Amino acid sequence: MFFPAPHSYTGEDVVELQGHGSPVMLRALLQQLYQLGCKPAEPGEFTRRAVENGQLDLSQAEAVAACIDAATVRSGKQALRQLQGALGEHIEGIMDQLTGLVAQVEACLDFPEDDIPALHFEKLSMQLQRNVIEPVEALLRTAEFGERLFEGAVVAIIGAPNVGKSSLLNALAGHDRAIVSDTPGTTRDVLEVDFEVHGIPVRIADTAGMRSGGDAIEREGMRRAEMAARQADITIFVADAMRPDTWEAATVADIYLMNKTDIVHPQCPEYFVPVSVREKVGLELLMDRLAEHLGDIHLSEDNVLVTCERHRVLLNETLEHLHLARETIGDQEKMDLTAMKLRNAWGALGGILGIGDVEYILDRVFADFCIGK
Numbered sequence: 001m002f003f004p005a006p007h008s009y010t011g012e013d014v015v016e017l018q019g020h021g022s023p024v025m026l027r028a029l030l031q032q033l034y035q036l037g038c039k040p041a042e043p044g045e046f047t048r049r050a051v052e053n054g055q056l057d058l059s060q061a062e063a064v065a066a067c068i069d070a071a072t073v074r075s076g077k078q079a080l081r082q083l084q085g086a087l088g089e090h091i092e093g094i095m096d097q098l099t100g101l102v103a104q105v106e107a108c109l110d111f112p113e114d115d116i117p118a119l120h121f122e123k124l125s126m127q128l129q130r131n132v133i134e135p136v137e138a139l140l141r142t143a144e145f146g147e148r149l150f151e152g153a154v155v156a157i158i159g160a161p162n163v164g165k166s167s168l169l170n171a172l173a174g175h176d177r178a179i180v181s182d183t184p185g186t187t188r189d190v191l192e193v194d195f196e197v198h199g200i201p202v203r204i205a206d207t208a209g210m211r212s213g214g215d216a217i218e219r220e221g222m223r224r225a226e227m228a229a230r231q232a233d234i235t236i237f238v239a240d241a242m243r244p245d246t247w248e249a250a251t252v253a254d255i256y257l258m259n260k261t262d263i264v265h266p267q268c269p270e271y272f273v274p275v276s277v278r279e280k281v282g283l284e285l286l287m288d289r290l291a292e293h294l295g296d297i298h299l300s301e302d303n304v305l306v307t308c309e310r311h312r313v314l315l316n317e318t319l320e321h322l323h324l325a326r327e328t329i330g331d332q333e334k335m336d337l338t339a340m341k342l343r344n345a346w347g348a349l350g351g352i353l354g355i356g357d358v359e360y361i362l363d364r365v366f367a368d369f370c371i372g373k
């Protein structure tokens with residue numbers, strides 16, 4: 001299939017060969033191509049060429065990788081919006097505002113001091129705050145959740161033996177992953193299952209019940225349980241409604257569940273969420289609590305999120321320059337300094353789109369790409 005420039009993915013002339021599925025045939029085809037002087041693509045080379053030929057801006061290219069990595073529909077949708085250019089447009093809008101401000105500040109440089117009314121500086125300062133600083137801050141506030149949407153989180157289930165930790169894991173996973181039995185000390189290893197909470201990818205870990213004593217294997221299980229709890233982003237402590245001796249957590253947890261409330265509703269501290277894993281009661285509430293702890297922000301689907309560290313770092317850098325510019329914007333003596341800080345902020349924002357030290361930025365971004373994209 002021939003895709004003539006500029007209407008191909010890379011913007012160049014592209015020929016796509018579709019061979020039969022047989023590995024032998026494909027290898028023979030590749031051999032022929034190599035003999036004709038073709039070379040295999042580097043990781044991300046197609047997308048990199050698309051950027052170099054102006055088909056995509058850099059944030060869109062990163063979105064290609066994000067689409068591939070997305071573990072849930074929700075993260076996929078966010079990546080798709082970025083691929084369609086939503087983040088790029090938003091950043092460009094802020095950069096346009098900055099360009100206007102730089103022009104106004106530089107225009108002031110040409111006037112003798114007394115000619116510029118103080119009111120003018122107040123206006124500039126307000127524009128800087130409203131049209132630039134606040135939108136950048138708003139974007140940054142989405143970063144923690146945005147990154148979580150792609151990186152996911154680890155949740156550990158902890159508690160005394162026999163309280164229903166493995167039953168909870170199975171209920172959340174939707175299948176019998178862990179062995180459940182009424183023998184205390186059933187689980188020894190840490191068992192992990194991937195699932196999602198409100199579209200956020202989560203890895204949940206079931207652990208051995210904590211108690212004193214036990215044989216060497218069980219004690220090793222408890223050691224691993226402690227480690228899993230320490231490494232988790234969120235811990236769920238499970239207690240047994242029938243057994244008050246299981247209600248006291250050894251360490252602070254994020255969410256406390258009182259299980260087996262199908263048998264009895266005990267008088268227990270308020271921070272416990274009553275559930276019955278067996279009857280599947282209270283699990284919705286648990287999901288909401290988890291989403292809260294995951295920092296879920298209820299944004300409409302057309303809101304843009306900052307979803308990667310590189311963007312967050314550049315936005316923080318932008319904000320630092322902007323804060324310095326704000327300090328000096330009313331000071332006529334320091335107009336050139338203000339203009340410089342505003343230009344620095346513009347440059348940092350431009351880094352998100354791939355404007356600036358292009359080669360350096362491209363190398364960094366495409367280092368993480370997979371081959372064939």
Ligand SMILES: Nc1nc2c(ncn2[C@@H]2O[C@H](COP(=O)(O)OP(=O)(O)OP(=O)(O)O)[C@@H](O)[C@H]2O)c(=O)[nH]1
Binds near residue numbers: 165181
């Ligand atoms: N009535 C009732 N029984 C439950 C409930 N959840 C779990 N159980 C029972 O409690 C017993 C222990 O369940 P597990 O899930 O194996 O408990 P665990 O906390 O993983 O136990 P260890 O692995 O030994 O630490 C089993 O017999 C379960 O069927 C519940 O909501 N109600």
Ligand SMILES: [Mg+2]
Binds near residue numbers: 165178179186187
């Ligand atoms: Mg268990």
